[in-house]
Amino acid sequence: MITLIDLKTITHFCTLLISVVFLHCAPSTNFLLEPHSVLIPIDTSFRADSSAEAIIVPYRNRMRMQMEVVIGHSEKRLVLGKVESPLGNFVADAILFQSRLNFTGKIHMSVVANEGIRAPIPKGPVKRATVYELMPFENLLYILELNGAQTRSLFNLLASNKRLSIGNSVVLVEDDKPLKIFIDGEPFRADQKYVLAVADYYAQGGSGMSFLTEAKVLAKFNLKIRDMIIEHIVSLESKGKAVNAEIEGRVKLIP
């Protein structure tokens, strides 16, 4: 696994280096090296380096033109929580709602892993940038048909890790296992098929959802999850509605 550095790379990088040693280093250690470590918080006590700032400015200006646009308003600050959360519910619902506008068949539910939701929605004006930070990934929408076993695997994962947010379903969790599952208002049935709106990342097995790779793919849309959330917020705004969500008992832990 030790590969030699190719010469082009060396020439490329050597301007930055004081020296690079390849051969004939001393065979034994010449020094005792005593480590001493500090953590330096980078805060307002440091001014911005002017040459770094000069590099950033043109990018920032272009970015702001697109990103500073206010697309909606949020009733409150939406954040993730330990299990079910307002932010997780909002994202799962946005995906479900927007999927239904794009897919003609029935969609029972939606799911998103909390680790894929990367930033909160602040109270007040919601900028396009907020949604980019919340959903930075270029994930696309998949519609999957799950059999009973695959559906159960999904709820098993949720019950054990408690880090999935779900739309249009409810689960009672006892001892890290799903005790009761309701999907689209009906009790779960092992012999039924369920249609799931989900990002391609999970459909391809990401975040522990390897069981989804075996589900039937009903549709793949060239539609980014992020753009679906933006569209959802824009449509709420156009109806005079605020961005909002509550913890409503979608995941109930039985103590």
Place this chain on the structure above:
Amino acid sequence: MKMDRREFISQTISSSIGLSLMGFPALAGNPMGNDLTILHTNDMHSRIDPFPYDGGKYAGKGGMARRAQLIKEIRNRESQVLLFDAGDIFQGTPYFNMFGGELEFRLMSQMRYDAATLGNHDFDNGIDGLERQLPHAKFPFIISNYDFTATSLHQRFLSYKIFQKGAISVGVFGLGIELQGLVSEKLFGNIRYLDPVPVANEMVQHLRSMGCDLVICLSHLGYRYSNDKISDQILANDVHGIDLIIGGHTHTFMEKPETVTGPDGHTTIINQVGFGGINLGRVNYKPTPNHGRATATSSTVKVTN
């Protein structure tokens, strides 16, 4: 140990004075001191500007231009500085979505990063997306356990690199996390992941045989997990001879590094400084001549432009 800016600068100065008083001939008339200063970041996640003032926990923290200023100030006081990053440079702000990582690499080049390893999110625009940005990075990527042979990135990265800082020879290798399950296969393509432990053993052995005084691992494995998944802690326990693991991936805020005594009593320290460029990690090594051992002379081949 957490320090504010004034404290850390005065600490730096007093440590230099301390060294001078101890009477190193090499330090006479050298107010800069002889310490090796390792600076490090991890998981900066395209956080170019400070975190916005949105009521969040990190509002107003970080910012790459501020980091550049801090690093410049440290470089003004220290002569032997190495600056590293432990991966996940990409992804997290619209800067990445709009410009693909170009700005991140340009700023890191301006700060004179010496090397970085690769995180899983550095593949978020695929192998092609990373390849497109490489011309903007005037620093090497060091990754020892990804085999790129079957990809277009073959021979674009280093398995290890040895930096000569004054009299100290520093060997650096890099370890990446298993991409399967973290990055969709269409993005990481034919990169072959190799078990970090044997690779690390091989690297340490090789770097020591090359006479390195200090062996550093840039790791994106993650600090620790509740199961037996390979982590920095497991690495430090299972691999003999790593001096410093600069970690990433788990976004762990470590107030101070963790010291692990590994096989044969070798001490490894693990450090990780959160994410988003909120902190800069700094590990200073004070060189003391090792009188207990024969001091071998070294001959070096210098590569200059």
